[in-house]
Amino acid sequence: MARPHTMFIQAQCLPWQQGLHGEGRDDVERKVLSIDEAGTDATCIVRYPAGWSRPRPHWVDAHEELLVLDGWLEINGRRYERQHYAFLPAGYARQVARASDGAVVLTMFYDRPGTHEGAAPDGLYDPKLLVEHVDPLAMEWDPGLVDPQLASGVAIKPLRTDPYTGETSFLYCSPPHRVPPNMAKPQWTHSMVEELYCLSGHYVWGDVGRMGPGGYCWWREEEYHGPAGTDVGYHLFVRTINGPLDNRFATEPKPFTWDPEYRPVLPPALAKYAKPFEPPPHW
Numbered sequence: 337m338a339r340p341h342t343m344f345i346q347a348q349c350l351p352w353q354q355g356l357h358g359e360g361r362d363d364v365e366r367k368v369l370s371i372d373e374a375g376t377d378a379t380c381i382v383r384y385p386a387g388w389s390r391p392r393p394h395w396v397d398a399h400e401e402l403l404v405l406d407g408w409l410e411i412n413g414r415r416y417e418r419q420h421y422a423f424l425p426a427g428y429a430r431q432v433a434r435a436s437d438g439a440v441v442l443t444m445f446y447d448r449p450g451t452h453e454g455a456a457p458d459g460l461y462d463p464k465l466l467v468e469h470v471d472p473l474a475m476e477w478d479p480g481l482v483d484p485q486l487a488s489g490v491a492i493k494p495l496r497t498d499p500y501t502g503e504t505s506f507l508y509c510s511p512p513h514r515v516p517p518n519m520a521k522p523q524w525t526h527s528m529v530e531e532l533y534c535l536s537g538h539y540v541w542g543d544v545g546r547m548g549p550g551g552y553c554w555w556r557e558e559e560y561h562g563p564a565g566t567d568v569g570y571h572l573f574v575r576t577i578n579g580p581l582d583n584r585f586a587t588e589p590k591p592f593t594w595d596p597e598y599r600p601v602l603p604p605a606l607a608k609y610a611k612p613f614e615p616p617p618h619w
Contacts, residue, residue, distance in 0.1 A: 339372045339554050340603035343561060344532075344541070347381055347550040349609045356382070358398070360451025363388060369533075370554040376448040379531065379554070384409065384435035393431050395456040399446035399465065400424045401496075401505065403573055405535075407439035414469055416441075419535070421470040421495045423505070427461030442533055442573065467496045472507055489514060502580040503528075505573070510537070512569040520589035521563035527584065529577035530555040537570030538615070542590060545598035548613040559601075563592045 347367055355362040357371065357378055364384050371378035376398075384407070401423045402409075402416070409416045411433045416422060424430075426447070477491035493507040523543070532539075534551040541547065542563045555561065557578070574581075598612035 339370045339377070339529075339556075341556040341559055341601055342370050342552065342554040342603065342606060343544050343559070343601045344547050344551050344553045345369070345600065345602060345606045345610055346548065346613050347533075347552055349611050350606070351609070352383065356380070356445075356449055358445070358449035358451075360394075360396070360449065369552045370531075377446055379442070379444050379552075381405070382441045382443045384439045384441070386438040387436065388438070389432070389434035389436075390430065390451070391432055391434075392453055393429065393455070394433075394451055394453045395427050395429060395461075396424070396449050396451050397426050397447065397456075397460070398449040399426050399444075400428075400449065401444040401446070401575075403442045403533075405440045405442055407435065407437055409439040409441060410434050410436070416469065417471075419472055419507075421467070421472065421505070423465060423467040423496050425462050425465040427456030428466065429455065429461070444531075444575065464499050470495050477509060497580075501578070503576050503578070504580055505575045507535075508572045508574050510566050510570050512567060514566050514569075516542075516563045516565050516592045518589075519592045521592060522586040522589055523560040523562040524583055524585040525558050525560045526555070526576075527557055527582045528579040529557060530581065531575040531577065533573045535571045535573060538566055538568050538613075539570045539572065540565050540567065540592075540594060540596065542592040542596050544600055545596050546613050546615075548615060551613065560586060563590055565592060565594075567594055 350367040352365040364382050367381040369379045403421050404416050412431050472493050475493045479491040490510045496505040532553040536549050539547045600610050
C-alpha cells in the first residue's frame with residue numbers, strides 16, 4: 337500500500353506513542369514518521385527503555401531494518417551501537433534481545449510487526465535478505481558510487497542492496513559549502529520512492545526549507561523538489577523503495593536561497609505537528 341508524500345517533518349516535533357503499531361513490544365515507545373494506508377509498512381523511531389529485554393527465543397513476522405541513533409541494542413549476543421545497521425528478515429531467529437542501557441533506533445517495518453515466541457514457520461525466513469550487522473564507522477566513504485549528475489564532493493557508504501528488487505539503503509554525506517552554480521539549479525525527482533533521514537548537518541531545500549538532524553522525508557515518485565545545497569554539510573540515511581536510485585532532473589533552473597521559508601508538503605497526521613527547524617547555538 338502507498339504512503340503519503342512527506343517533505344519534510346522534523347522528528348523532534350512528533351509525539352511519542354506507546355508500543356509498536358503491531359504486537360509484541362508494548363513496552364517500547366515510537367514516533368511514526370510514515371505509515372502506509374493499511375497501517376502495515378511503517379518507518380518509526382523506536383525508544384527502548386533501560387533494562388528492556390526479550391530473554392527467550394522469538395521471531396518477528398515482518399522484515400525489520402534498523403539503524404541505531406543512540407544507545408545500543410543487542411540481538412543474539414551481537415551489539416548494535418550508534419549508527420550500526422541491520423536488515424533482519426521476517427522469521428529471523430532471535431535467541432535473546434536486550435537494551436540494557438536503553439536505545440533509540442530508526443526502524444523500518446515491511447509489514448505490521450508481530451513478535452512470537454519459539455521458532456518461525458518453515459519457509460518464512462529468507463537468508464538471502466539478511467544483513468546481520470554493519471558497522472559504518474569501520475567503512476570508507478566511496479565517492480564513486482554517487483550519481484555523476486550530482487555535485488562533486490559527496491560520497492556513499494552502502495549498507496544493503498535487495499537481491500530481488502534492487503532497492504538500496506546507504507549513508508550519504510556532503511562536505512560544507514555545496515552551493516548550486518549561480519544560486520540556481522533544476523529541481524529533480526525519481527521513478528521510485530526515496531526515504532531520507534538526516535543524522536547530522538543541514539540539508540537546505542530551496543522550495544521547502546532547511547532540514548536539520550531528525551529531518552525526515554518520504555519522497556514519492558514523480559514529485560519534484562529542490563534545488564538543494566548545504567552550507568554546513570550533512571550526513572543522511574537514505575533508502576530507496578520500488579527499485580534502485582534513479583535521479584531525473586528537470587531542465588529549468590530554479591532560484592536557491594540559504595534562508596528558504598519552511599513550506600512542507602505533509603499528510604494531515606503530520607502537518608498538525610510541523611514546525612521549522614531551529615539550529616541550536618554553537619556558543
